[in-house]
Amino acid sequence: MQTPFKTPDRFFESHREAIWDAARNRTRDLPPATPVVKPKAPLAVAAAVAAVIVGTWFFAVLNQSEACQTFACLWDNTQPEELQFSEEDLDQWIQDDLLFQEIIDSETLL
Amino acid sequence: MSVETQFEQPEWINGLCNDESYARERAFHAMMDVWHEPIYRFTRTLLGQHDDAADATQETFIQVLRSIHTFRGEAKFSTWLFTIARRKALDLLRQRKRIQHLNEELAFEAQLHSLQTDPLFDGDKALERLHAAVLTLPERQREVFTLRYFNELPFGDLAQILNLSEGSVKASYFHAKEKIMARVNLD
Numbered sequence: 307m308q309t310p311f312k313t314p315d316r317f318f319e320s321h322r323e324a325i326w327d328a329a330r331n332r333t334r335d336l337p338p339a340t341p342v343v344k345p346k347a348p349l350a351v352a353a354a355v356a357a358v359i360v361g362t363w364f365f366a367v368l369n370q371s372e373a374c375q376t377f378a379c380l381w382d383n384t385q386p387e388e389l390q391f392s393e394e395d396l397d398q399w400i401q402d403d404l405l406f407q408e409i410i411d412s413e414t415l416l
Numbered sequence: 417m418s419v420e421t422q423f424e425q426p427e428w429i430n431g432l433c434n435d436e437s438y439a440r441e442r443a444f445h446a447m448m449d450v451w452h453e454p455i456y457r458f459t460r461t462l463l464g465q466h467d468d469a470a471d472a473t474q475e476t477f478i479q480v481l482r483s484i485h486t487f488r489g490e491a492k493f494s495t496w497l498f499t500i501a502r503r504k505a506l507d508l509l510r511q512r513k514r515i516q517h518l519n520e521e522l523a524f525e526a527q528l529h530s531l532q533t534d535p536l537f538d539g540d541k542a543l544e545r546l547h548a549a550v551l552t553l554p555e556r557q558r559e560v561f562t563l564r565y566f567n568e569l570p571f572g573d574l575a576q577i578l579n580l581s582e583g584s585v586k587a588s589y590f591h592a593k594e595k596i597m598a599r600v601n602l603d
Contacts, residue, residue, distance in 0.1 A: 309566075310539025310547065311460045317470075318456075322448050325474050326441065329481045394554045401591055 425489055426450070432484045444481065451494075452477075454567065455501050461562045462505045464527065464551045466536045468512065475504040491576060498569070499577045502559055509555065520552060524599060527551040542600060549599035557592035564589050 374380045431443025455476055460469035479500050487496055527548035531537045539547065550558060559578060563569045571589075575582045 309457055309461075310537055310543045311457065311466070311469075312536045312538050313456070313466065314536070318452055321456075321470060321474070322445070322452060325448075325477045326444060328474060329444075329478045332478060332482070394556055397554060398556065398588070398591070402587070 425493055429484070429487070429489075429493060432481065447480070448477070451497060455497065458498065458501055458562060458567055459505045461547070461550060461566050462502075462558060463509060464530065464547070465534075468508055469505075472501065472505045472508050475507075476501040479504065492573070495573050495576050498563065498567070498573075502563075502577060506555065506559075524548055524552045545600050546596065549596045552599075553592050553595060557588050557595070560585055560588040561592035561596065 374383060426447070428443040428446035431439050432447065434440045434443065452473070456469055456473045459472040459476070460466065463469050463472060476497070480497065483500075487493070528544060531539070531544050531548055537544075537547075550561060553561060556578075560574060563574050563577065564571070569577075571582050571585050574580075574585045578585060580588075
């Protein structure tokens with residue numbers, strides 16, 4: 307897509323060098339990197355699959371609590387400290403409410 | 417080294433982990449050939465100013481080099497990269513809250529003036545209004561709109577990058593589009 311944003315001459319070349327220099331300086335004290343994705347031997351794959359199945363079953367058994375079906379249940383099970391939201395979320399909800407109200411009003415008029 | 421993951425990953429990813437400095441640098445340049453400009457454009461659209469975008473882009477790629485060993489190939493590399501770039505841009509945005517306390521109309525006018533006087537912005541009146549409107553959006557809507565409209569990412573990828581449901585991403589995009597259309601069509 308065409309962009310109206312321009313950059314100074316030869317910006318990308320000099321910026322790339324600056325990034326590489328900064329990265330080398332900052333990562334000098336890090337331990338040696340390990341490979342991203344190791345080749346998977348068939349035995350390792352089988353062991354991983356078995357571990358996932360056992361883990362999922364164990365987790366499911368531990369968390370066998372019923373999901374809330376009602377607002378009252380949600381209300382009772384929600385701790386006040388879990389209710390963390392930003393002003394932006396609040397703004398979004400207000401807009402959603404306004405939109406919802408508009409839809410309700412328009413249907414009422416019909 | 418063979419790569420067996422859910423997604424086909426670029427060849428140079430393993431090179432970024434190589435202990436040999438030469439191989440690592442070659443992989444770095446291969447990555448930058450593909451992603452330097454798109455990530456800069458993304459952060460520039462989110463942040464508006466060239467210097468801010470350059471800082472966020474630099475921090476993004478340094479983070480990639482530091483954390484590449486944690487990338488397991490469970491998502492597309494591009495999704496992982498945009499996730500980091502988004503965080504770096506937001507960090508900068510929050511550090512430099514310049515016009516957050518202005519009301520929406522004043523904020524839009526301030527952004528419009530900033531673009532009109534920016535020697536590194538080369539757009540007509542419509543593009544000035546479009547980008548000023550994008551820069552005036554709330555953070556979440558700005559991210560969604562930028563990734564979808566300018567970077568043309570699918571809603572599914574956006575949901576992964578932003579850690580939201582696809583429905584929530586679509587709702588944010590809808591709201592952002594409405595606000596931007598109102599700004600662009602004001603004249």
